[in-house]
Amino acid sequence: MIFSIPHDAHALPLSHACVTLLTDYLNQAVQDQNPDRSITAATFNFRDPDYAPDKGGYHPVEIRVKVQGETGTLEYITDFSYVGTGQDCELDKEVDFDFTTGCCFVRYVGRYALEDMHNFYRIWEGNFMNYIDMRVFHLDVTLETE
Template sequence: MKIFAHSHPQVKLPVVATEFISDAITKIKETQSINTGEYVVFNYRDKNYSADNGGFHPVEIAVQMSKDENDECTALLAYVTSFCFDGSNHYPELIKCCDYDFENGYSTHTLLGGVFTQTDKVGTKEANENFEIFFKNFVEYVGIGALMLDGVSC
């Protein structure tokens, strides 16, 4: 299955991302039908992650199912978002930590509890390098069982 960046087909996604997403969609299609135009959202998390104890940040991946000019099934990567806790008080919030938004064309990284935010346009050298490193790490975390698929919605 071909995977493209949603609204930005000129962006070359790293192989590790396209292979992982293609495999995940194939597994879902074994048990569910997915129609063209529908979004599929995968949620991965470390069940022990908390503001007090830390852990691996939860990750959400959304793809929109599509068809190419040959009527073959493709997927458009809409976004990949990592969440982290912000705040060390009694009410920490789960916020977007790393957000690769291919639909709207930007990637954002929030560091130091929201004190520093870096935003790049999708397709820039910095955004591409950050996404590749992020996704390689994500695949490793899934591979060692630190992040587990917690839910899929269609």
């Protein structure tokens, strides 16, 4: 079964390149993991193995896609970063594009409707796609089944 994620079915201007990338990763994960039941969701975890609170790096990104039949729709894209210092340092949401509620959260700035975040999203996605091209991330894909 081949899955697709329509790029024009979301409140933000997802690029064709980003949607193609996620679709390819989803189909590859299904092929590699060969689940024996219907897939209901996929979670993509992009991690820079060198990212650390004391030396920085590329923020981890988590993307969740809900799957119905052969079609996927984005539920959220979350960009994490470290907050705090020393032993109190932990990963927390920096940016959260939540397609299920139609809201975007940006730490230290607040919440906005996704419709008001088109320019911000384009910049964020452009950076993310550049990091993909630079191969800074390790990717784990978790498939959920019925």
